[in-house]
Amino acid sequence: MRMKPSRNFLLGLCSMLALGFLYYSSGRISLRGWGHKSLYDKQGFFLKLDGTLPLELMYKYGNLSEGACKPGFAAAKMTAIYPKFTKLAPMFLDPNYKRFAKIGDYLPPFGVKLQEKIIDILLSATKSYGLGEEIDSMSCKTCIIVGNGGILANKSLGQRIDDFDVVVRLNEAPVKGFEKDVGSKTTIRITYPEGAIQKTERYEAESLFVLSAFKALDLKWLRYMVFNQRLRSTDGFWKSVARHVPREPSDIRILNPYFIQEASFKLIGLPHNNGQMGRGNIPTLGAVAITMALHNCDEVAVAGFGYNMSTPHAPLHYYEKIRMSAIKESWTHNISKEKEFLVKLVKAGVIQDWTGGICGAGC
Ligand SMILES: *[C@@H]1O[C@H](CO)[C@@H](O)[C@H](O)[C@H]1NC(C)=O
Ligand SMILES: *[C@@H]1O[C@H](CO)[C@@H](O)[C@H](O)[C@H]1NC(C)=O
Ligand SMILES: *[C@@H]1O[C@H](CO)[C@@H](O)[C@H](O)[C@H]1NC(C)=O
Ligand SMILES: *[C@@H]1O[C@H](CO)[C@@H](O)[C@H](O)[C@H]1NC(C)=O
Secondary structure: OOOOHHHHHHHHHHHHHHOOOOOOOOOOOOOOOOOOOOOEOOOOOEOOOOOOOOHHHHHHHHHOOOOOOOOOHHHHHHHHHOOOOOOOOOOEOOOOHHHOHHHOOOOOOOOOOOOHHHHHHHHHHHOOOOOOHHHHOOOOOEEEEEOOEHHHOOOOOHHHHHOOOEEEEEOOOOOOOOHHHHOOOOOEEEEOOOOOOOOHHHOOOOOEEEEOOOOHHHHHHHHHHHOOOOOOOOOOOOOOOOOOOOOOHHHEEEEOOHHHHHHHHHHHOOOOHHHOOOOOOOOOHHHHHHHHHHHHOOEEEEEOOOOOOOOOOOEOEOOOOOEHHHOOOOOOOOHHHHHHHHHHHHHOOOEEEOOOOOOOOOO
16 A cells, blocks of 8 residues: 555554554534434444443343353443444454455455455465464453553553453563563464564564554565565555564464454444545554454453543653653544543443543543
């Protein structure tokens, strides 16, 4: 994909900042129709966000012992505030992906259109399409998405993060040296070429490397990584990219692009733009990962998302010194719309926010 330099720059800037999740405006909810008040907002979420579950589920969950994993909890809560939710959407592409009709008609990042050939090649090389036997066979799994926000620093949440069955990390977020605050376990690391860890020694010993493809070129890049070939050119990327990913093909996955599509067009309500990438219609990787977890985990928590309004001079990311005041408006993302979505999830108890940055003082 070719982009104008100014757009390249903004895309780069934005994704550097994306995971800090500066949320500056609080959500306004618009009502449908003229005069008569709908029960739903524009995206199809109930305006009343208490997330009340059907009685039999309340009993079922109420009877579980404290702290036990609640089967189907995240999806049930989600359905309670967003009746259109349907759980079925596999985490990663597998050889049956063409049967998953929702992604066939969209180009990347929202689908697989015109990429079928390279995806087939990639999938026949990786040969693995799940989280691994142990996790896949669990009847109930808890997941945490660890965002990169400075709000994670100095909270000593590491041990509690490691207690989750699935720990999801994003892009280059380091673990080594930060274990006390961010934990030491990484089940999957979701990234794209420009966001991936570049120094091979910085990869953790074990984790699945998951590509979230934002453009066709990202899949081509993955082919170089999977087949361990030398990347000859980096034309078309908006900043430098990883040139080697120290992972076996069987530890590499392709994230189902449906989560980008659903997060953007349905859950957040970003412009459809004829199904193509355009101004302000790309969700951040954090929102994509949360959407993935709603479909694939029984309980979902997040940490390191959002921003503490009372500390503007605090670091943007937990691992570097850029301050939050450095953040700028972005071309690709719509952080304020995205915040409205995440606030709904936290308010209704669909996800637990362990660092409290999504709502701040606000919900
Ligand atoms: C939960 O416990 C109550 C009281 O012990 C019992 O009456 C009820 O049947 C249980 N519900 C389920 C779904 O197990
Ligand atoms: C965390 O604590 C260290 C050492 O006390 C301090 O230097 C750093 O600024 C703190 N980070 C944040 C985000 O508060
Ligand atoms: C974000 O969405 C709001 C509301 O739809 C819109 O007014 C604003 O221009 C959008 N921002 C970007 C960067 O697209
Ligand atoms: C935000 O910062 C203030 C001041 O340092 C602190 O008291 C508060 O606990 C922080 N809130 C969160 C959610 O970290």
